[in-house]
Amino acid sequence: MSAKKLLLLAGDFTEDYETMVPFQALTMLGYQVDAVCPDKKAGDTVRTAIHDFEGDQTYTEKPGHNFALTYDFDKVKVEDYVGLVIPGGRAPEYLRLNQRVIDIVQQFDKAQKPIAAVCHGAQLLAAAGVLQGRECSAYPACGPDVKLAGGTYMDIPVDQAHVQGNLVTAPAWPAHPAWLAAFVKLLGARITL
Template identity: 60%
Template sequence: MKKEKETMAEKRILMIAGDFVEDYEIMVPFQMLLLVGHKVDVVSPGKKAGEQVVTAIHDFEGHQTYTEKRGHNFTLNATYAGVTADAYDALVIPGGRAPEQLSTDESVLDLVRAFVESGKPVAAVCHGPQLLAAAGVIKGKKISAYPACRAEVLLAGAEYQSVPMDGAVTDGQFVTGPAWPAHPAWIGQFLKVLGTQITP
């Protein structure tokens, strides 16, 4: 008898970005989540579907910190105005320069808080946890981030997790990683929290 394959439930995922979001950290998760069958809306405050955000490439070239170069333009596929956490199953926050600017927008902070308060999965990478720290939602949680964000994570009451650049940390609904080399671990752990099973 032929065994029927189970169909994975599609999740609606919101990704929030801004100008100079890190190139890999927006494009790779966006494509990978689409690949496994999820619906991903990418929004930016003050921008509509079809408009673009500029990206930055953060690279590790042997210096004390990353270098920064101009990246691709990323075309948004949804409009920020009117977005609510109720319409989505999870939130993704890529890194780069964007989180420091997004953290000054109270509507963004309220949106992040709504996801967290509802218990929905939240994935943040590199500088993304700056937004979680600004929203005041990580107290007592184990959180990874780019090492330069360590002080912000600690000041927000979280337990900063120093992991290799290709590592990631899951604590309840939160999945965090230190930079784009963590994508396999970070996205893999996020898929588990989402309940996504990938079988050969």
């Protein structure tokens, strides 16, 4: 039997940890993670940015790694996937301008497939119109996006995650343990020690 497939939507200047860590952790659990970006193919790269919290009024940004994509964006068929991962960073800001990206998010939501969005990933949820009447955590600066999209912004600690229905959301990468655990649970995986 082949591995269950997850889709990860990336783009240039996606947040480094919010892309690399979920990709590696979910792959380690046996999922096939197809990391894609509009106008790019498997083997192409996206540049990442490292966002950190160092006492300033907002996060700082430093160059990250080049992250290799694992699948062609043009070949994505939502029905092939059991869940969707939306990292934060600056990528969601411009990815939300791509109608195919919006369609993909809407199709995952309509099918009630688990969607994990972290930090600025909520910008894609808002642009796709899937937050009406729903609760969503995000980086605090994205709170207005959540509210304008008809959602309720959940102001939770930076290391926590929020689950409502098929959505697993979190403020930023310090929430990875809680966020990924909640996502995997929604996917129906059981981890036993």
